[in-house]
Amino acid sequence: xxxxxxxxxxxxxxxxxxxxxxxxxxxxxxxxxxxxxxxxxxxxxxxxxxxxxxxxxxxxxxxxxxxxxxxxxxxxxxxxxxxxxxxxxxxxxxxxxxxxxxxxxxxxxxxxxxxxxxxxxxxxxxxxxxxxxxxxxxxxxxxxxxxxxxxxxxxxxxxxxxxxxxxxxxxxxxx
Amino acid sequence: xxxxxxxxxxxxxxxxxxxxxxxxxxxxxxxxxxxxxxxxxxxxxxxxxxxxxxxxxxxxxxxxxxxxxxxxxxxxxxxxxxxxxxxxxxxxxxxxxxxxxxxxxxxxxxxxxxxxxxxxxxxxxxxxxxxxxxxxxxxxxxxxxxxxxxxxxxxxxxx
Numbered sequence: 001x002x003x004x005x006x007x008x009x010x011x012x013x014x015x016x017x018x019x020x021x022x023x024x025x026x027x028x029x030x031x032x033x034x035x036x037x038x039x040x041x042x043x044x045x046x047x048x049x050x051x052x053x054x055x056x057x058x059x060x061x062x063x064x065x066x067x068x069x070x071x072x073x074x075x076x077x078x079x080x081x082x083x084x085x086x087x088x089x090x091x092x093x094x095x096x097x098x099x100x101x102x103x104x105x106x107x108x109x110x111x112x113x114x115x116x117x118x119x120x121x122x123x124x125x126x127x128x129x130x131x132x133x134x135x136x137x138x139x140x141x142x143x144x145x146x147x148x149x150x151x152x153x154x155x156x157x158x159x160x161x162x163x164x165x166x167x168x169x170x171x172x173x174x175x
Numbered sequence: 176x177x178x179x180x181x182x183x184x185x186x187x188x189x190x191x192x193x194x195x196x197x198x199x200x201x202x203x204x205x206x207x208x209x210x211x212x213x214x215x216x217x218x219x220x221x222x223x224x225x226x227x228x229x230x231x232x233x234x235x236x237x238x239x240x241x242x243x244x245x246x247x248x249x250x251x252x253x254x255x256x257x258x259x260x261x262x263x264x265x266x267x268x269x270x271x272x273x274x275x276x277x278x279x280x281x282x283x284x285x286x287x288x289x290x291x292x293x294x295x296x297x298x299x300x301x302x303x304x305x306x307x308x309x310x311x312x313x314x315x316x317x318x319x320x321x322x323x324x325x326x327x328x329x330x331x332x333x334x
Contacts, residue, residue, distance in 0.1 A: 015223035037231045044235030131215040156190035163211050
């Protein structure tokens with residue numbers, strides 16, 4: 001198979017997943033697009049050397065590392081200007097809420113995404129990869145360099161942690 | 176996430192129970208986890224924007240073309256340099272050693288220029304001397320004008 005054809009095939013198969021991962025990790029469309037583009041360019045450069053079956057863990061690792069770099073940079077330069085910019089450029093109405101969605105469910109989805117973006121690593125990645133993208137345990141384990149049992153337990157704990165945070169927020173709003 | 180081994184085993188059992196559950200579990204905690212898991216799964220997918228794909232392809236192709244373009248440019252420059260070198264006449268550096276006759280002729284030329292120059296200056300001086308008007312330098316106001324004036328008024332001021 002030609003390099004170009006394999007590249008196109010991999011982008012067809014995994015491009016949207018990578019973009020969604022970046023979007024959920026970063027909470028911003030523009031940065032997620034940059035990360036997805038950067039990952040695809042890396043894929044083009046490395047596509048010949050990638051073994052069959054190893055592409056997805058490799059792609060997720062690239063995307064996740066790029067996101068973590070951005071998040072680390074954000075932590076370093078957090079300031080008022082950035083907060084204002086983030087509010088202006090936060091995730092748009094998105095392609096995951098259809099026109100018929102209720103306002104309440106859209107609001108709930110926004111809450112979930114915001115809470116998810118605030119989760120520490122690797123809890124956030126585990127929840128995105130396992131619960132949202134529904135990737136199999138083996139692929140996630142290979143990507144995050146964990147054992148399969150660790151993936152299961154850590155995902156379970158991450159979900160509990162997320163639930164606690166959402167409940168606390170909800171209680172705070174009621175109070 | 177690093178808790179005791181017992182806790183790990185207990186959480187593993189619950190995680191597996193949750194994964195295998197097709198309906199809401201009876202345990203209230205697991206039921207809440209199950210509901211959240213379904214909610215997260217319902218967040219849906221995001222489509223990779225076509226512009227991102229196109230931009231990535233363009234960037235990748237440009238990067239791929241980069242070395243080729245540089246190679247072509249380098250080859251062109253090398254070709255021009257080789258052509259210029261090959262077409263230029265072979266010039267071996269020559270070392271000129273003047274003969275005694277050459278040196279004598281050169282010395283004679285210098286002497287002639289020197290002699291003629293001096294004669295021309297002297298002749299010109301004599302010719303214009305009479306026509307020159309001594310400028311008023313205001314020497315009378317100087318305290319020792321009497322000593323200075325003869326020097327300026329002397330036709331030959333060389334010493």
